[in-house]
Amino acid sequence: MHHKVLEKRVLETHKSSMKRKVEHISEGIINPENQTLLKSIYTELYITEGESEGVNKEHEVQQIEAAHRRRRRDTPINCNDIFKASPGQEKHIRTVMTKGVAGIGKTVSVHKFILDWAEGAANQDVDFIFLLPFRGMNLVKDEGYSLHQLLLDFHPELQELEDTQKYEGCKMIFIFDGLDESRIQLNFHIQEQKLCDVTQTSSVGVVITNLIQGNLLQSALIWITSRPAAANQIPAQHISHVTEVRGFNDPQKEEFFRKRIRDETQANKIISHMKASRSLYIMCHIPVFCWISATVLQEVLLQDDSKEIPRTLTEMFTHFLIIQTNMKNQKYDERSEMDRQKLLQSNKEVVLKLAKLAFNQLEKGNLLFYEEDLRECGIDVTAASVYSGMCTEESVFEQKKIFCFVHLTIQEFLAAFWVFYCYMSNNMEELETFLKRQKKVSLDDLLKAAVDKSLQSENGHLDLFLRFLLGISLESNQELLQGLLCKYDGHLLCLYRLGGCNLTASSCKTVAAALQSPDSHLTDLDLSNNKILDSGVKHICVGLESSCCKLETLRLQRCFLSAESCSALSSALRSNSSRLKLLDLSINNLQDSGVELLSTALEDPHCKLETLR
Numbered sequence: 001m002h003h004k005v006l007e008k009r010v011l012e013t014h015k016s017s018m019k020r021k022v023e024h025i026s027e028g029i030i031n032p033e034n035q036t037l038l039k040s041i042y043t044e045l046y047i048t049e050g051e052s053e054g055v056n057k058e059h060e061v062q063q064i065e066a067a068h069r070r071r072r073r074d075t076p077i078n079c080n081d082i083f084k085a086s087p088g089q090e091k092h093i094r095t096v097m098t099k100g101v102a103g104i105g106k107t108v109s110v111h112k113f114i115l116d117w118a119e120g121a122a123n124q125d126v127d128f129i130f131l132l133p134f135r136g137m138n139l140v141k142d143e144g145y146s147l148h149q150l151l152l153d154f155h156p157e158l159q160e161l162e163d164t165q166k167y168e169g170c171k172m173i174f175i176f177d178g179l180d181e182s183r184i185q186l187n188f189h190i191q192e193q194k195l196c197d198v199t200q201t202s203s204v205g206v207v208i209t210n211l212i213q214g215n216l217l218q219s220a221l222i223w224i225t226s227r228p229a230a231a232n233q234i235p236a237q238h239i240s241h242v243t244e245v246r247g248f249n250d251p252q253k254e255e256f257f258r259k260r261i262r263d264e265t266q267a268n269k270i271i272s273h274m275k276a277s278r279s280l281y282i283m284c285h286i287p288v289f290c291w292i293s294a295t296v297l298q299e300v301l302l303q304d305d306s307k308e309i310p311r312t313l314t315e316m317f318t319h320f321l322i323i324q325t326n327m328k329n330q331k332y333d334e335r336s337e338m339d340r341q342k343l344l345q346s347n348k349e350v351v352l353k354l355a356k357l358a359f360n361q362l363e364k365g366n367l368l369f370y371e372e373d374l375r376e377c378g379i380d381v382t383a384a385s386v387y388s389g390m391c392t393e394e395s396v397f398e399q400k401k402i403f404c405f406v407h408l409t410i411q412e413f414l415a416a417f418w419v420f421y422c423y424m425s426n427n428m429e430e431l432e433t434f435l436k437r438q439k440k441v442s443l444d445d446l447l448k449a450a451v452d453k454s455l456q457s458e459n460g461h462l463d464l465f466l467r468f469l470l471g472i473s474l475e476s477n478q479e480l481l482q483g484l485l486c487k488y489d490g491h492l493l494c495l496y497r498l499g500g501c502n503l504t505a506s507s508c509k510t511v512a513a514a515l516q517s518p519d520s521h522l523t524d525l526d527l528s529n530n531k532i533l534d535s536g537v538k539h540i541c542v543g544l545e546s547s548c549c550k551l552e553t554l555r556l557q558r559c560f561l562s563a564e565s566c567s568a569l570s571s572a573l574r575s576n577s578s579r580l581k582l583l584d585l586s587i588n589n590l591q592d593s594g595v596e597l598l599s600t601a602l603e604d605p606h607c608k609l610e611t612l613r
Contacts, residue, residue, distance in 0.1 A: 011127060013157045018129060019118035022111035042112055043256040043287070045105045046076050046246040047098070049086060079109040080122040082243060083173075083221055093241045095212060095222040099231050100245035102180075102367070102408040103288040106225040107133075109245060110177050127170040130155060134182040135368050135402050140204050147198040147207050147216055167198055172220045174211060179226035179233060181368050184208065188235050212238050247285035256287065260294045270297045277311050288407040292320050299323050313464075314471025317413040318480045324390055325351070344483030345521065351484060353379050354390055355418035356430070358405065362415040362465060363433065369403045390414070409464055416468035417481070419450070424485055425524040426555055443473060483521070498527055508536035515543030515551060523550050528557035528584070534564040544572040544580065555584040563594035573601035573609055584613040 025038045083093050100106045114129055116122040132154055140153065148167075152158055185205045193202050195210040198217065202210075210216045212224075212234065224234060248256060254271055261267040274281050274293060283289045296319045300309055310316040322340055325347050344351070357377040361369055371381045381401075390410055391403055405411040422430045423446050435441065435449050450469050454462040471477055478485055498511075508527070514520055527540075537556065543549055556565075565588070572578055590598075601607050 010157070010160050013160070014128060014155065015118045017155065017157045018114050018131070021131065022114045022118070025108065025111070038108070038111060038115060041256075041259050042108070043248065043252050043259060045079070045109055045287070046249050046252065046285075047079055047082075047109065048076055048244050048246060050242055050244070077243065079113050080116055082113065082223060083241075085241075091240065093221075094214070095239050096224070096241045096243060097231055097234065097239045098223065098225045098243045098245060099228045100225070100247075101286070102227055103286045104245045104247045105287045106245050107177055108287065110175055110223070110225060114175075123173075125171060126173055128172040129175065130172065131175050131177065133177040134184065135178055135404075137204055137208075138181070138183045138368070139370075139402070143203050144201045145204050145207055146201045147195070147211060149201070150204065150207060167217060168219075172217065173223060174220055175223045175225075176208070177225050179224055180230035182230075182233070186233050188213070188238065247287060248290065249285070253281075253284045253290060256290045257294060260291065261298060266298065266301060269301060270294065273297060273309060279313060280311070280316065283313065286409075289409065292316065292407070292409075296320050296323060312471060314413075314468055314474075314477050315480065317410070317468065318477060320410070321351070321390070321413070322480075340480075341483040341521070344481065348484055351414075352418070352421065353377050355414040355421065358411045358414035359418040362411055362462070367404060367408055367411070371401060371403075374403060412462075412465040413468045416465050416472055417484070419446070419469055420472045421485065425553060426526045426528075447473060498525075498530070501530060503527065503530040503532055503536075505533050505536035505539065508532050508539040512539040512543035515540075515549045516546040518548050520548060521550060524553040525551055526553075526555040527559060528555050530559055532556075532559050534562055534568070537561060537565040538568045541568040541572040545575040545577055547577045549577060550579060552579050553582040554580060555582075556588070557584055558587040561585065561588040561590065563591055563597065566590055566594035566597040570597045570601040573598075573607045574604040576606055578606070578608060580609055582611040582613075583609060586613050 023038055025036050025041060082096050082098070085091060085093055098106060098109070110131070113122075114131060117124070117126060117129055130151055132150070136154065137150075140150070148158075185203075186209055187205065188209055192206050192209065195202060195207065195216055207216070211220070212222055224231075224239075226233075253274075257271050257274075258264075258267050261270060270293070274284055274297075280293065284293060293316060296310060296316055300319060310319050322343065326343055329343070329347070354377075357369065357374065357379060360377065361367075361373060366373075374381050390405055392406055405414070419431060419434065422428065423441075423443065428435065428441070434453065435446070441449070447470065450462075450466050454466040457463075472481070498507075507530075511525070511527075515522065515525075527536075530536075532540075536559070540554070544551060544554075565585075569583070569585075573580060573583075598612065602609060602612070
């Protein structure tokens, strides 16, 4: 009946456009090669009416485990019935808030809802469905926006709709996906500009609040998705109905693995392995974790090495990092590296930049990043989408780009790795805001600080980060990460951090011998707070001048050194073999003559030093 006021062609074009946007699901890097039809892999999700009592007070790890228990008691609903009242209810549902922890399937549910409508399978009384993801709207900076202009930016096919009054005669659903990703100010608690016409202009935040409040298009239906902790940005009086996505139940987990893994024998083996580990199996109610697990276990089982099969979260994500890094090598560098340590070592710079980005943005609570965020971490924006298969890129409005990790848990894993790496390499300056102090800390101090930080988080966004950090602190997981973490495989095991160990000049002779070994992969060495004297530095310099030495960072704080040490170091820095990039000589009696000797080395073209303290 609405078609009297709306050109049929616009409706058909819009439906076709929406179908193209949602019919594929991307796994990993977003490109045509790894896009899968949503219908071929979609597994029904467990969605319930209402929300669990206390859900906003629980940290996300607790919510994951609690949801696993609660599913036995609740009656699920189909995502296509999101605006339909329960039997016996007469109230009109205009605005629905759907909550769920990160990666639980909120966006996929939205896409399945749109796809079923576009293909004629459900909700055929609806004329328009407008998808407005917050991650895209964050890029809209112009203050002079109307609702109509906002829709044109996200749905250009509406250009043919010349008369905006035709909106009034249609049944429309506006979907605001990912409220937790919003950087837009939504002020419901103060009197703001009231908009009553779709052509009136204001800020994007004001346009959205007027639509939700019903000042604009009062008959339009609104669907908002959010992580639980961010949902309170919309006052309860503006929400008619609340639903919660709880991911997969146990049969749905199995269904997902069987759809994803076509080989029945392999699928059975993977399902049995996941069931054998309670923590892994609980985590599998998150769909993207199922995908990560399937990716890892398929690859590991090909090697037919039962000792390597991951049995913990940290092991699973470490293997995922290794697999994705090798896939990147094969695709972009056209080479495959079978030696895990060499693979990680050759990709160390890339992984560290991603890890730094992950940590910096997790501290700020950001799940999405923009070009300026990447540049701050030294990441080449033009190549970011190929970095290790861990980071994805989306284009908005054709030219603007958004970046995020394949999944939030990957960001949390890399952030935890960055913290541990900074600790191991004694680069505590990077953790200044995290630790609230720069002085030397023990591993116990670091982990205690991480626990305290996690407990201070109201929404639990550091819970899995903490779990990963504790996992990486175990030696077994550090073995898997060799090549990224500095560790010597010979007679000195933990050579990387020998600060404050009562070492003398004779100890340096042993260290120097290790540096000259062809098997040494040591890149960071901290001998600070030891009385090694000038004679000890001379031994170290012999190692630095060896062609086998890979040392890039040398810390010699408070080692009772004089200008004589600078003479030996100056010679080593001018050597063709020296790879040293950072040298810390703080709190030593070097005097002007020592600095002059070092300055001579800095002028030499062979000197690779970038930082001198």
